[in-house]
Amino acid sequence: MSETAVKIGGNKQSLFINEVKALLPDGGNLNLCLTCGACSSGCPATGLEGMDPRKFLRMAAMGLDDEITSTPWVWMCSMCTRCVYVCPMKINIPQLVFYTRQSWPREERPKGILGSCDMALRNDTCSAMGTTEEDFQFVVEDVLEEYREAQPEFTAMQAPVNKKGAHYFLNQNSREPVTEPDEMVPLWKIMHQGGADWTYGTKGWAAENYCMFLADDEKWEHIVRTKVKAVEDLGCNVWLNTE
Amino acid sequence: MEKFNIEANFEIQSIIQLYAQWIREGKLKPSLEWNKDRKIKFTVQDPCQLVRKSFGDPVAEELRFVVKAVVGEENFIEMYPNKSNNYCCGGGGGFLQSGHTEARREYGRLKAEQILTTGASYCITPCHNCHAQIHDLSDIREHAWDTVHLWTLLCLSLGVLGPNERAYLGDDLKDVLVFHPETEM
Numbered sequence: 376m377s378e379t380a381v382k383i384g385g386n387k388q389s390l391f392i393n394e395v396k397a398l399l400p401d402g403g404n405l406n407l408c409l410t411c412g413a414c415s416s417g418c419p420a421t422g423l424e425g426m427d428p429r430k431f432l433r434m435a436a437m438g439l440d441d442e443i444t445s446t447p448w449v450w451m452c453s454m455c456t457r458c459v460y461v462c463p464m465k466i467n468i469p470q471l472v473f474y475t476r477q478s479w480p481r482e483e484r485p486k487g488i489l490g491s492c493d494m495a496l497r498n499d500t501c502s503a504m505g506t507t508e509e510d511f512q513f514v515v516e517d518v519l520e521e522y523r524e525a526q527p528e529f530t531a532m533q534a535p536v537n538k539k540g541a542h543y544f545l546n547q548n549s550r551e552p553v554t555e556p557d558e559m560v561p562l563w564k565i566m567h568q569g570g571a572d573w574t575y576g577t578k579g580w581a582a583e584n585y586c587m588f589l590a591d592d593e594k595w596e597h598i599v600r601t602k603v604k605a606v607e608d609l610g611c612n613v614w615l616n617t618e
Numbered sequence: 619m620e621k622f623n624i625e626a627n628f629e630i631q632s633i634i635q636l637y638a639q640w641i642r643e644g645k646l647k648p649s650l651e652w653n654k655d656r657k658i659k660f661t662v663q664d665p666c667q668l669v670r671k672s673f674g675d676p677v678a679e680e681l682r683f684v685v686k687a688v689v690g691e692e693n694f695i696e697m698y699p700n701k702s703n704n705y706c707c708g709g710g711g712g713f714l715q716s717g718h719t720e721a722r723r724e725y726g727r728l729k730a731e732q733i734l735t736t737g738a739s740y741c742i743t744p745c746h747n748c749h750a751q752i753h754d755l756s757d758i759r760e761h762a763w764d765t766v767h768l769w770t771l772l773c774l775s776l777g778v779l780g781p782n783e784r785a786y787l788g789d790d791l792k793d794v795l796v797f798h799p800e801t802e803m
Contacts, residue, residue: 417699417705419705419706419708419725419726419727419728419729420725422724423721423724423725424721447718450712450713450716450718451713451716451718451721451722451725452711453666453706453708453709453710453711453712453713453725454710454711455666455670455671455705455706455710455711456666456670456671457666457670457703457704457705457706460670460702460703461703485712485715485716485717485718486717487712487714487715487716487717488712488715488716490715491715522780525780525798525801526778526780526797526798526801528778529778543631544628545633548746550746555785557782557783557785558767558769558783558785560780560783561767561769561770561772561773561779561783562633562769564773564776564778565637565640565646565769565772565773565776568640568645568646568776568778569636569640569645569646570645571636582746583746585712585715588711588712588715589712596621596622599619599622599624600622600624603619603624603626606626606628607626607627607628611628612628612629613628613629613630613631614626614628614629614630614631615631615632615633615636616630616631616632616633616668617633617746618633618634618743618744618745618746618749618767618768618769
């Protein structure tokens with residue numbers, strides 16, 4: 376409990392929470408809180424920056440807009456949705472957090488997330504590490520060739536790139552091709568033994584999406600559309616998410 | 619895609635579902651021989667994105683089916699809570715790139731305590747963000763456990779894991795069932 380009385384927003388007409396409610400199906404149930412605290416008691420972010428999910432929602436409901444739109448806590452909530460899962464009223468606090476992130480001026484959002492989003496926008500690979508289509512294809516083919524030679528049982532192993540009509544379009548976190556390419560090999564071996572007809576795409580192969588975390592809807596949509604187009608252009612039936 | 623009303627003419631699947639399917643179909647035949655006498659214990663992190671936010675408890679069951687098939691049922695130890703009710707490790711939502719390192723590690727304390735409570739030597743993390751975060755949570759505790767991808771263990775139990783594909787195995791498994799040991803770099 377607060378030591379001093381909290382002054383609430385008074386007669387303010389347009390509260391931030393109302394703007395968010397307008398964006399969510401059923402208003403995200405944001406006005407249904409019973410204050411039971413199930414969200415906060417099972418939230419690993421409880422206590423960081425003196426905040427927790429229930430407190431955040433209550434502050435929003437009371438119109439403490441300046442406070443909720445300035446706390447860095449919104450970047451410490453991982454939007455894991457456990458609070459929604461345990462909430463008897465299914466209140467979508469993570470969406471409130473998401474739109475609060477969005478209320479921050481873009482250039483003031485965390486530099487690491489911003490940088491990774493901007494990097495992913497540089498080319499159609501969507502790689503947050505800025506890997507180009509050529510570099511990705513080169514690494515895959517180079518590593519594949521090396522392993523086919525070194526491990527003769529896998530001479531017939533494939534790691535196709537841009538194979539039209541393959542059943543599965545497999546994505547890959549940028550870290551493997553860029554910093555630890557040997558880690559891709561166990562995955563290829565499993566695909567090989569499973570008998571899968573699969574492919575990577577030089578476009579849209581990167582599994583990560585930092586523009587989503589940045590709460591940059593326009594850029595997030597761009598990334599998703601680029602990836603969807605990549606899968607469709609190759610005529611694949613399944614977009615297969617890696618580990 | 620739902621958010622942006624994008625209609626696509628393909629399905630979305632997780633590779634975990636395929637691992638399970640291929641083991642059931644006999645396309646993949648993992649052997650438990652390597653852990654029969656060693657009895658090395660494993661726990662598993664249910665990735666929020668995979669389980670709670672995408673496919674729910676059914677995929678958590680698939681995940682356990684695969685884990686048990688590669689490490690042995692008696693060598694798998696659950697964390698509590700788990701599956702859809704699992705705690706996030708703190709690697710998601712951009713936390714790893716947000717610059718709030720101390721807060722991220724404090725967030726992960728709950729996960730670290732969960733893992734330590736199991737007493738397992740390894741935490742399996744079938745998600746890239748979970749892998750990076752849980753690896754870091756171990757490192758700041760003097761490497762209290764090893765953090766490993768599922769593909770590593772699957773290939774180990776298939777007998778096809780080479781010497782250069784073992785970056786995340788601990789010393790207890792570095793030399794076990796090495797495929798083409800002569801190719802070590």
